[in-house]
Amino acid sequence: MRYRPILLFLLILLCFTTALGQEPTDETEGPPDTVVVDSSLLPAPVTNLQARDTEDDNGHSVTLTWDVSTDDGSGRDDVYMYMIYRSMSPEGPFDSVGVAMKGATEHVNSSSKDRAQPDFMPDHTDYYYQVGAVTVGGLITRSDVAGPVQSYGQFFNMGRIPVFVFVVVFCALVVFFVASARKGADLYVRPLAGIEAVDDAIGRATEMGRPILYVLGLGTAEMVATIASFTILGRVAKRVAEYQTKLIVPCYESIVMAVAQEVVKSAYADAGRPDDYDEDSVFFVTSLQFAYVAAVNGIMLRELPATNVYMGKFFAESLLLAETGSIAGSIQIAGTDEIAQIPFFIVACDYTLIGEELYAASAYLGREPILLGSLKAQDLAKAAVVIIALAGLIATTFGWPGFAEALHVEN
Amino acid sequence: MNIFDKMMLIDRRWVFLFLVVVAVTAYVFPHQIPILIEAEVRSIHGFIDTLPKGSIVFVPMDYDPGSMAELHPMTYAIIEQCWRRELKVLVTALSQNGPGMADQALRDIADSLRLDRTYNGEFFEGREIVNGVDYAFLGYKPYPAMVILALGQDFRLPFPLDYYGTPLDSLPMMQGVSNFDDVACAVNISGTNATDYWISYGQARFNFPLAIGVTGVSTAQYYPYYGSGQLFGIMGGMLGAAQYEALADNPGLARSGMPIQLYAHLVIIAFVIMGNIGYFATRRARKRAAGGGRSTMEFTTFLWATFAAFLTLATFSFLYKDNPLYRFAESLVVGATTGYFAIILWHNGLIPKLVYERLDDGHWYYFWLDASRPYYLIPAILGIMIWTRFSKKYSWISRWPLALYIGIGAGAAIPLEMKARVNEQLSAMMREIDWSNFVGHGGFNLIDPFSGLSQLIVFAGAVCALVYFFFSKAHTGALGGMAKFGIWILMIGFGASFGFTVMARISLFINRVQFMDTGWSQAAWDTTNPNYHAGFQIFFWLIVLLVVAYTIFEIVKHVKRPKEADQVESG
Amino acid sequence: MKRQIPVLLVFAFGVFTLFQFFVPHESSEWVYEFLLDWILIIGVFAMAVGIWSLFRVSVEKIKTRKSGWGYSYITLGSLIAMMVFGFTVRNGEAWGWFFAFVAAIVLAVFLVIQAVIDRGKAYLFAGLAGLCVAAAVVMAALDPAWSIHFQTAEGLQSTMFRAVFDYTLIPIFATMFSLLAFFIASAAYRAFRARNLMATLLLLAALIVMSRFNPFLQPILGEYVAKTSNWLMNVPNMAAQRAIIMGVGLGIAATALKVVLGIERGYMGKG
Known part of the structure; x- marks a missing residue:
């Protein structure tokens, strides 16, 4: 018994090497199981072999299902694995295209979609499949041929319907509340300490005659956390322009810098002071994490900003920046959706926007009803999440897992 | 000012100094420390140990040299285990500074595979590891999320060539290997947010077994994914690496760094307690042995290593205050990294995508002469549009590509984040409560994390913390009570996560101490000389002496002029 | 438009x-x-x-x-030198005129900067820069020891490019990162005071989890510390993370949607 796993490994290795090493000319030769053996030792074949196109994919893949050989897990119990064979014609020749472990009743035969690859599998072509039950002794019994079957790509991923429903419902909620806010519905929002601190902080900087440092984090411009940070930067820059305080925005990425320049420039124009905008206030530093930190830390200790604002994606540099800022004696306001960094900002900063609060901040700062409308939609979605989770928990606990399964997304 | 006031107001530099002294002392007198192995580490080791020979293990090494201290030991232990078990390893490095380091690590491990070894009582004969047969190293491409999505289609899509410029199709181990369907599992070792993408853009979209090795700080963040079954194992920081080394019976840098961890921890805990006593009182009133050491060191390498040692100390000098040495290091690193990044983008982004393409026979041909991809003119034109920023008059044109960039990112984020964050977590919340084990195994055990009660607390805590994030309702009444409980849960979670990280951060410092010892001193002295370590020690104690002398000098200066300082402040 | x-x-x-x-x-x-x-x-x-x-x-x-303007030369010099290293490959063991070539290019850039700053002597500095460039071109054309490769990636493996990365950038990155060991200590010392209930919860949870990794404290505090810290990581921490992950997911979706629909145009400076 101890040698069985080793035998299995050798066998799989053999199958792989033969499958990989086969030259096209070899494929026409008969498979090795044509050797005459005592037929009573051959395992029972798998039954009910079905082949169908794999659902919810881009094609180039066929899903096989079967009932296990009677010698798998019962009978002589000597089936250790299944070999999958494929051919372009029902008569063969069949090539081995994969293996499945004992007990398996399904195998997905997916191949390359790239024409240049050796395992390219064109769509809309007839294929025939066989499954061979393999014993420890290396004896193989092949099943009946299944097919023809064709692979093709789908235009809608049915497995993702729960996500689709969530997205559609949520979009509808956002659009509805934004529209009703536009009509003038009165929307309450509770105060957030970190947001209210922003105004005070700009005032403080003006009194002290020191600049404000705004760090957009290490996110690239297409990340939503960075996009939210741009909006907050716009609000801050507008106040800064009104108070005529100095703003410093060191950027981690050139596209982030380009967008931030547009944001700050427009904010100065909105504040009625387009001429006060200094292009060099928003500048590129470098695109590597710790080099960026080294530079920003240096700026903090030399410029001694009255306030540091950190909004966006932050990683290990969060505490390096925030502790240096506290050494420089700055008031610090932070906001990130990067969970691992929130504790450090909480410990080292004066105000911290936790997770979702970062996304709410832009709406808060603007106080424009249409932006507040989306907050209402987010709240309703959270309430819905709570209710669905509770319903699901109750359903699974009382033996009805269907509810949770319906919401589960496979791929 | 009494003693309690002083306990509250220690200059942070004293904390720094104390930490250095403790860590270095622990390092100079090494000893082993017992390690408790956790299930989430054991499951990775077990999974790899039972894979059939020839299976492919995908090891994305998405970290920079900055996280080497914590993550390198994991990489070394796992890849060595794979190769000893005759598994094949596929490596990518989705971090800008990673590729060179990953390449070096692969060569190092391949070197140690030449030696015969016995692990956990099992004998392994040394063998030659061949690039392209035992492993393939794909290298780096920017924008990890995009690369992972592309890898899910076909490995050749983002990486037509491997790191060394060989077409993937001509590597023996890549024959018939097209995407994640053909790998047995992936173990992402990451010091960046690439792990998030491996989970939400990789595992969630393409469904392959995924385990992660992450820095201590981010470990806590990924436990929910372990809980929801998206990850089959987690190694967190140097402790996780040390556990893996213990499991693999292959002690390396992680285990040797553990003593420093523990003492430095004690120091931090002691400082926190001291600060709190003061608060209440005033209110009332190492280098791996494998691979065959380099016996001689070139003089230029020695010079470089000395320069590296100098830069290390220059950067540390920031702890005291901003100074010309730090400023020199800072200016140098900003310029050199920008140049480095530009070169990487040029060679890995611009040339292969737009200008030249390398053919399978190793020749390059001029891309534009070939009409097969004329549509690549579109992104090229968009890229050039960004350059209108150089002009004041036409800079508005640059908004087009920027808008496009943001549009693609925002649109893709909506369904992906909905699925990876909301749907998956919601499914995980709907797990059945284990009534049979409601109060914990073995009778009444409140701190069993898998008891029914604990599961219920996770659920209630998550719900209340979500209520805390309600923006449009005042936090009063029942809702207020829930929100209050929610913020408590959040704070406890943050505290735990912070405490978990302390260790990881100390390991970074250990790495620098190890570098100053093995990295620099090996370069400085002939390693075959048994006294080279002593040479380092002399050097190191000189530095310590210098620091102490300087501190005394500062204190004397401070004691001499306390009144002046007061006057300045009051004035 | x-x-x-x-x-x-x-x-x-x-x-x-x-x-x-x-x-x-x-x-x-x-x-x-x-x-x-x-x-x-x-x-x-x-x-x-x-x-x-x-x-x-x-x-x-x-x-x-x-103040500190001199350091800008270091930044620009290292930027240019690094880019030159990334485009040049040695053809053998000899260095030839390589370092003179690098110096000529760096000097040319510095002279152009000087020409921009000192408008009065712009022609003089521009002329000198031209001489440097000419010298660099001559060296590149005549020196067989190394060659320039713009279109192939050999430069990534060149000795100087790798050496600067390994011995200059890595030590600084790693040291910068390791400063966290100190900052985490000072942040913990400064911020972990039992000021109010929330700060106390944060402090206690952090202390329990920290002491778990310490075999010296374990005999004193018993195995309950390890178990409690495990419970803290898997229960309250898990709950907190779940809530944040879901909240952030909704926040991202809402913000992204507002951006796509053009409701929020803050990224273009228009709210």
């Missing part, structure tokens, strides 16, 4: 990538992969804008003699 087209582009591409997620067909994949290439290529071109900004700021510092 200046404002509408960007909003339209965001809408069109946002809606496409949103729906692409649900369409597995090859054609939709092909377009999506092509779009990913766009992002990459735009990013490469944008790098030039970033380097330009770094130059502007550095030159401005030198021009106004702002």
Whole structure:
């Protein structure tokens, strides 16, 4: 018994090497199981072999299902694995295209979609499949041929319907509340300490005659956390322009810098002071994490900003920046959706926007009803999440897992 | 000012100094420390140990040299285990500074595979590891999320060539290997947010077994994914690496760094307690042995290593205050990294995508002469549009590509984040409560994390913390009570996560101490000389002496002029 | 034109990538992969804008003699040198005139900067810069010890490029990162005071989890510390993370949706 796993490994290795090493000319030769053996030792074949196109994919893949050989897990119990064979014609020749472990009743035969690859599998072509039950002794019994079957790509991923429903419902909620806010519905929002601190902080900087440092984090411009940070930067820059305080925005990425320049420039124009905008206030530093930190830390200790604002994606540099800022004696306001960094900002900063609060901040700062409308939609979605989770928990606990399964997304 | 006031107001530099002294002392007198192995580490080791020979293990090494201290030991232990078990390893490095380091690590491990070894009582004969047969190293491409999505289609899509410029199709181990369907599992070792993408853009979209090795700080963040079954194992920081080394019976840098961890921890805990006593009182009133050491060191390498040692100390000098040495290091690193990044983008982004393409026979041909991809003119034109920023008059044109960039990112984020964050977590919340084990195994055990009660607390805590994030309702009444409980849960979670990280951060410092010892001193002295370590020690104690002398000098200066300082402040 | 087209582009591409997620067909994949290439290529071109900004700021510092302006030369010098290293490959063991070539190029750039700053002697400095460039060209053309490769990636493996990375950048990155060991200690010392209930919860949870990793405290505190810290990580921490993950997911979706629909245009400076 101890040698069985080793035998299995050798066998799989053999199958792989033969499958990989086969030259096209070899494929026409008969498979090795044509050797005459005592037929009573051959395992029972798998039954009910079905082949169908794999659902919810881009094609180039066929899903096989079967009932296990009677010698798998019962009978002589000597089936250790299944070999999958494929051919372009029902008569063969069949090539081995994969293996499945004992007990398996399904195998997905997916191949390359790239024409240049050796395992390219064109769509809309007839294929025939066989499954061979393999014993420890290396004896193989092949099943009946299944097919023809064709692979093709789908235009809608049915497995993702729960996500689709969530997205559609949520979009509808956002659009509805934004529209009703536009009509003038009165929307309450509770105060957030970190947001209210922003105004005070700009005032403080003006009194002290020191600049404000705004760090957009290490996110690239297409990340939503960075996009939210741009909006907050716009609000801050507008106040800064009104108070005529100095703003410093060191950027981690050139596209982030380009967008931030547009944001700050427009904010100065909105504040009625387009001429006060200094292009060099928003500048590129470098695109590597710790080099960026080294530079920003240096700026903090030399410029001694009255306030540091950190909004966006932050990683290990969060505490390096925030502790240096506290050494420089700055008031610090932070906001990130990067969970691992929130504790450090909480410990080292004066105000911290936790997770979702970062996304709410832009709406808060603007106080424009249409932006507040989306907050209402987010709240309703959270309430819905709570209710669905509770319903699901109750359903699974009382033996009805269907509810949770319906919401589960496979791929 | 009494003693309690002083306990509250220690200059942070004293904390720094104390930490250095403790860590270095622990390092100079090494000893082993017992390690408790956790299930989430054991499951990775077990999974790899039972894979059939020839299976492919995908090891994305998405970290920079900055996280080497914590993550390198994991990489070394796992890849060595794979190769000893005759598994094949596929490596990518989705971090800008990673590729060179990953390449070096692969060569190092391949070197140690030449030696015969016995692990956990099992004998392994040394063998030659061949690039392209035992492993393939794909290298780096920017924008990890995009690369992972592309890898899910076909490995050749983002990486037509491997790191060394060989077409993937001509590597023996890549024959018939097209995407994640053909790998047995992936173990992402990451010091960046690439792990998030491996989970939400990789595992969630393409469904392959995924385990992660992450820095201590981010470990806590990924436990929910372990809980929801998206990850089959987690190694967190140097402790996780040390556990893996213990499991693999292959002690390396992680285990040797553990003593420093523990003492430095004690120091931090002691400082926190001291600060709190003061608060209440005033209110009332190492280098791996494998691979065959380099016996001689070139003089230029020695010079470089000395320069590296100098830069290390220059950067540390920031702890005291901003100074010309730090400023020199800072200016140098900003310029050199920008140049480095530009070169990487040029060679890995611009040339292969737009200008030249390398053919399978190793020749390059001029891309534009070939009409097969004329549509690549579109992104090229968009890229050039960004350059209108150089002009004041036409800079508005640059908004087009920027808008496009943001549009693609925002649109893709909506369904992906909905699925990876909301749907998956919601499914995980709907797990059945284990009534049979409601109060914990073995009778009444409140701190069993898998008891029914604990599961219920996770659920209630998550719900209340979500209520805390309600923006449009005042936090009063029942809702207020829930929100209050929610913020408590959040704070406890943050505290735990912070405490978990302390260790990881100390390991970074250990790495620098190890570098100053093995990295620099090996370069400085002939390693075959048994006294080279002593040479380092002399050097190191000189530095310590210098620091102490300087501190005394500062204190004397401070004691001499306390009144002046007061006057300045009051004035 | 200046404002509408960007909003339209965001809408069109946002809606496409949103729906692409649900369409597995090859054609939709092909377009999506092509779009990913766009992002990459735009990013490469944008790098030039970033380097330009770094130059502007550095030159401005030198021009106004702002304190520490001398360091700007180090930044620019190392930037240029690194780029030269990335495009040159040695053909053997000899260095030849390589370092003179690098110095000539760096010097040429410094002279151009001087010409920009000192308008009065602009011609003199520009002329000298021209001489340096000419010298560099002559060296590149005549020295057989090394050659320039713009179109192939050999430069990434060149000795100097790797050495600067291994012995200059890595030590600084790693040391910068390791400063966290100190900062985490000082942050813990400064901030972990039992000021109010929330701060106390944070402090206690952190202390329990920290002491778990310490075998000296374990005999004193018993195995309950290890178990409690495990419980803290797996129960309250898990709950906190779940809530944040879901909240952030909804926040991202809402913000992204507002951006795609053009409701929020803060990224273009218009709220």
